[in-house]
Amino acid sequence: ATVFAWLRDLSLRLRVNVCAYSYTGYARSRGAPSEHDAYADVDAAWAYLTETRGLRPERVVLYSRSVGSGPTLYLARRLSLAGAPPAGVILQSPILSVFRVAFDFRVTPPGDLFPNVDRVGDVACPVFVLHGTCDEVVPFWHGQELFLATRPRWRFEPFWVDGAGHNNIEMLLRDSGALF
Numbered sequence: 001a002t003v004f005a006w007l008r009d010l011s012l013r014l015r016v017n018v019c020a021y022s023y024t025g026y027a028r029s030r031g032a033p034s035e036h037d038a039y040a041d042v043d044a045a046w047a048y049l050t051e052t053r054g055l056r057p058e059r060v061v062l063y064s065r066s067v068g069s070g071p072t073l074y075l076a077r078r079l080s081l082a083g084a085p086p087a088g089v090i091l092q093s094p095i096l097s098v099f100r101v102a103f104d105f106r107v108t109p110p111g112d113l114f115p116n117v118d119r120v121g122d123v124a125c126p127v128f129v130l131h132g133t134c135d136e137v138v139p140f141w142h143g144q145e146l147f148l149a150t151r152p153r154w155r156f157e158p159f160w161v162d163g164a165g166h167n168n169i170e171m172l173l174r175d176s177g178a179l180f
Contacts, residue, residue, distance in 0.1 A: 006170050021045045023071070035070070035113045042071035046079075061088045066138060066166070069094035069146075070114025073123065080124035088126040088156075093135055093166055097143045120149045128156040132164025 003020070011018045023041050025033030049055045057079060064072035069091045076089045095101055098113035108115045120127065127150045131143025140160070147158045164172050 009174075013044055019045060019049055023068075024128050037041075038071045038114075039074050042066040042075045046075055051147045057084045058087050060086045060091060062086050063090040063092070064094070065092035065096070067095055067114065069116055070098075071114045076125065076127075077122045081123055085123070085125040088128065089123060091127065091129045091143070091146060092169065093131050093136060093147050094129060095138050095144060096145055100142065117149050120146055121151055123150065123154060125154060126156045127154050128158070130159040130161060130169065132161045132166065132169050135166045136162055137166035 007018045007020055010016075020043060021044075022029040024031040024037035025034060031037065049060055050057060060074045062076055066105075072089060072091070073094075076086060079085050094116060095114060096117040097105075097108060097115045099105060099109060100112075100117070105112075109119055127147075128151075129143045129147045131140055131142050135143075143158065143160070147155060161172065162170050
């Protein structure tokens with residue numbers, strides 16, 4: 001319910017359409033969560049937008065938060081390497097990779113999930129990172145490192161939300177008037 005309200009508010013204030021989906025095994029979706037299924041889910045959402053609805057890739061901005069940054073960067077990289085990148089990518093409280101949330105690895109170990117830090121350098125569209133400086137779930141330095149791993153040509157100035165945690169960025173910005 002909170003996510004729906006946020007996306008509805010975002011859509012109305014920015015006068016854009018929003019297509020949201022849930023990953024297999026999350027929220028009300030059936031099945032067990034897996035990296036493979038998360039990629040299949042984002043591919044299905046993309047196919048719906050571009051094939052069923054007829055949207056051009058350059059008219060779509062991918063927005064994700066937290067672990068959702070994994071499927072988003074998988075898709076953005078795949079599209080970029082195919083020469084048809086999206087209009088942009090917004091990463092809110094993104095992870096470098098799943099293992100790096102708990103451990104400060106400098107390389108991607110075998111079996112790590114959603115290796116975003118290894119993918120973002122191949123993304124060929126503007127990338128905007130926002131992260132709360134007091135994130136208690138995904139360390140703030142994940143957002144900083146993903147920003148630095150983005151090719152300079154595609155880096156959009158990051159937005160570090162002072163004092164925000166993992167689940168209150170939207171609320172803090174809305175209440176402060178800084179969001180819209």
